[in-house]
Structure formats: C-alpha cells, structure tokens
C-alpha cells in the first residue's frame with residue numbers, strides 16, 4: 327500500500343501525487359492538524375474554508391472509489407502534527423511507501439523532510455504541477471540576473487503559454503495596459519455583489535467546530551461566503567467573468583466606502599487551496615475577450631495578476647527561502663499597532679480595511695498594499711509582526727504568496743529584490759483613489775497640526791529617514807528633491823509629529 331498524504335491546500339484531483347493512484351491498493355491520508363490552525367492565529371474563516379474544502383474533497387475522492395483515511399481535528403488520537411499523523415497512518419495501514427506533492431510552505435517542507443526518518447519508508451515528493459511555471463523553470467529564468475523584475479518574467483510567460491498572443495506579438499500591441507487601469511470609482515457606480523454560497527451541512531459543522539475551538543481568533547464567521555468545492559469555485563469564476571471582469575481593469579486600483587470587493591475576482595482562496603487551476607482561470611478570461619465580452623485592458627490586467635504576479639511570487643519564494651524571511655533591509659523595528667486588530671485608529675482608510683478584513687477575511691490588493699501595507703512601511707513596523715498579521719487575517723494567505731507580497735512588495739524588507747522602489751505614498755494617493763478622506767477625521771491636505779493626516783507626516787519622515795539609502799534610486803528622485811527644497815523647520819515639525827505619533831501607537835522593539 328502506498329500512502330498518499332494530501333494537505334489542506336492541495337484539494338485538487340489534478341495533484342501530481344494522485345496521478346497514478348491505484349484505488350485497489352493505495353490510501354489517501356488527510357489530516358486536520360491543530361498546529362496548522364494556530365502557528366499564527368488564523369482568521370476563523372480561513373480555518374473553516376480549508377477544513378470544509380478538505381472534507382468535501384475527501385467525499386469526492388470516496389465517491390470515486392478511493393480509500394481515504396481522514397483524521398479530524400476532534401479525533402482523540404490525533405497527534406496534531408503532519409509528521410506524527412503520517413507515521414501513525416503508515417504503521418497502522420502497513421504502508422510500503424509514501425508519495426506526496428511538494429508543499430506550498432517552507433515550514434511544511436521541513437516537516438516532510440522528517441517523514442522518512444519518522445516512518446522508515448521511502449518518501450517520493452512530486453512537483454506541484456498546479457502552477458504554470460515550474461520551480462526549475464523559474465530558477466532558470468532567474469539565472470544570475472541582478473534584478474528579478476516581474477514584468478520580464480510575465481512577458482516570458484505570455485510567450486510560453488500563448489495567452490493573449492497574436493503570433494509572437496502581444497495582443498493589442500502592448501504587453502501591459504496598466505496605465506489605463508488606475509481610475510477612481512465614480513460616485514453612483516454600483517459594483518455587482520459577489521455570488522452567495524450557502525453553507526451546506528459540512529460547512530456548517532466546520533463553522534461550529536471553528537467557533538468552539540478558535541472563537542478567540544481575530545475575525546467573525548458570519549460573513550463566511552467562500553466556495554468550498556471545485557464546482558462552487560467554477561460558478562464563482564463564471565460569475566466573475568460575466569459580471570465583474572469587464573470593468574476589472576478600469577477600477578483595479580480603486581477603493582470606495584462600503585465597497586469591499588468592487589470588481590475583483592475573489593478567486594484567490596479557491597486558487598490557493600486547489601479548487602481552481604490558474605490555467606483554467608486565464609483561459610476563461612481570454613475567451614471572454616476573444617468573444618468581445620470584456621475589453622483587453624481588463625483581461626490583460628487580470629491575466630497579469632495570475633500568470634505574472636502569482637507565478638512570480640511563488641518562484642521568488644522558493645528561490646530565496648529560507649533567508650528571505652529574515653531580511654530587514656530598512657531596519658524596521660516598531661511593534662504592530664493595536665488598531666490592526668481593533669479597527670479604531672481614527673484613520674478612515676485603515677479602519678475600513680481592517681474592519682472588512684475582520685468581517686470577510688478579505689481586502690483587495692490596493693487596500694493590502696497602499697493602506698495597511700503602506701502604513702506599515704512608512705511607520706517602520708517590524709517585518710515579522712507585519713508578516714504574521716497578513717498570514718493570520720486573510721483567507722487566501724499561505725506563506726509562499728503572503729511573504730513576497732508583504733516582505734518584498736509592501737515593506738521593501740528585501741532591499742529591492744522584488745520592487746525597484748518602495749510603494750510609499752502620502753495621503754494624496756489614498757485621496758485620489760478613494761472617497762475615504764471625505765469621511766475622515768483627519769485632513770488629507772494637512773501634514774502637521776492636530777488634524778494632520780498621519781500618512782503625510784509619516785511619508786516625509788520615511789523619506790527623510792531613508793534619504794541616503796535611496797539617494798541614487800531614480801524612481802525616488804522626485805520626492806527626495808522635493809524634500810531637499812522644503813523648509814527645514816517644516817521637515818523638523820513633520821518628523822517630530824511622526825516620532826510622537828509612532829511612539830504612542832507603535833513603540834520600538836529594543837535593538
């Protein structure tokens with residue numbers, strides 16, 4: 327008997343380790359493990375999503391005649407570690423070998439490396455073929471390039487997959503239509519609501535279990551609305567392509583009061599736990615464009631997120647781990663403010679992002695990058711604290727995708743491996759892309775004084791703090807020149823406000 331462990335983010339029939347499964351001989355092992363729910367205090371919706379997807383996937387396998395050993399969280403014999411459960415199942419079932427698929431996270435790979443010793447059995451670890459770029463291909467692309475820019479990787483992926491290509495040229499004559507994709511949402515525009523998924527008995531049982539065991543974690547369960555099977559995920563994909571994709575591009579970077587999801591896809595949770603494959607999503611989007619149902623700026627912008635960014639961050643993660651997570655290029659040392667959990671900072675943009683994160687386990691890219699991420703960057707919050715928060719609070723968060731996005735893109739903690747400049751912005755950016763400032767107690771135009779927008783004084787404090795480091799970065803030449811021309815007394819006043827504010831909300835860790 328070959329034991330074939332399947333992890334919570336591997337709920338996919340196309341898994342490499344299931345390709346040659348012999349139902350008459352082999353057993354699939356699925357394990358609900360306490361440590362996986364608590365190594366950071368994951369949002370209850372994330373735990374419920376994964377457990378429900380696992381239980382549904384196990385049922386689907388059984389319906390196909392596969393024998394599944396399923397260890398539930400409440401099983402009194404559960405050792406609550408992957409290694410412990412693999413060893414227990416292997417000995418109980420008399421396995422002669424183990425076949426698994428490469429995990430998504432370094433932490434789990436380290437656990438798997440102990441399986442041979444724990445069981446005395448050979449362990450075959452297969453490539454995770456659910457990505458469009460293999461780890462070897464990414465390594466080859468990275469080669470000894472000094473800079474690993476996503477844009478060049480993305481072009482390579484377009485050529486390789488043929489997505490949005492007219493022969494050897496990019497469809498529409500350009501690789502990117504990003505410049506068209508920066509509109510704020512006009513007043514009165516009502517994005518279509520996302521599809522509703524009513525929890526079935528399996529999901530309800532899991533939600534009750536999560537409430538009982540992890541009710542103290544951040545986040546509410548009432549808003550749970552995630553697809554938990556491949557069939558549901560395909561319905562969500564169809565709904566997105568028909569109703570939101572056509573305007574995805576225009577409003578990709580927009581934020582709006584009371585609009586949590588805008589024209590975004592809400593597909594990352596399904597993709598990341600295996601319910602959908604990136605290829606089928608990109609194909610569906612391209613087909614909509616070829617049928618004339620969605621414009622090219624929307625479809626290209628969307629495909630770039632999946633074929634470009636998603637594949638790129640995964641390649642980068644495995645290329646640079648484990649050293650990557652320890653980088654702290656900007657020497658950021660402040661604690662995470664309490665308002666990342668309580669949504670009571672008084673900054674309307676931050677509180678809106680945190681409150682919807684609490685309620686939905688979701689915030690869209692610009693909220694993650696330009697609001698909570700931007701604040702963390704400007705304030706100099708320690709990358710460990712920020713990474714732990716992002717990993718805990720989003721239903722789609724797994725370290726392979728969370729870490730490069732937070733550490734590299736939002737915090738610039740990798741010193742520029744991922745982004746050629748820090749995504750630092752003052753309140754003016756948030757004001758341009760949202761209507762939050764109109765409802766905020768702070769004045770987005772003020773950089774000092776009692777109503778000053780914290781993003782303003784923190785921005786100039788950040789620029790002054792790192793002026794020397796970025797002196798030769800052409801992409802920061804403009805703000806640094808502006809800083810040099812400012813009245814030194816004004817700079818000192820802003821920096822004084824920044825220090826006083828930060829010492830109050832985010833004290834420094836001792837060096």
Ligand code: FAD
Pocket residue numbers: 589590591592593594595597598628631632635636637639689690691692694695699716717720722723724727728731732735736
């Ligand atoms: P859409 O905006 O509709 O985009 C479509 C799809 O593209 C997403 O479903 C996702 O699979 C993919 N995608 C888009 N941007 C990225 C990106 N930068 N990296 C990888 N994939 C991308 N994404 C996660 O899946 N898990 C995370 O833990 C995560 N953490 C993030 C943290 C920060 C600080 C930032 C800036 C981004 C993070 N992202 C993460 C990327 C992105 O914000 C989410 O994938 C997206 O918001 C998910 O919502 P959606 O499905 O509606 O995405």
Ligand code: SF4
Pocket residue numbers: 672673674675676752753754756757762763764766767768769770779780781
């Ligand atoms: Fe955010 Fe500043 Fe605008 Fe308030 S004024 S919503 S803090 S950017």
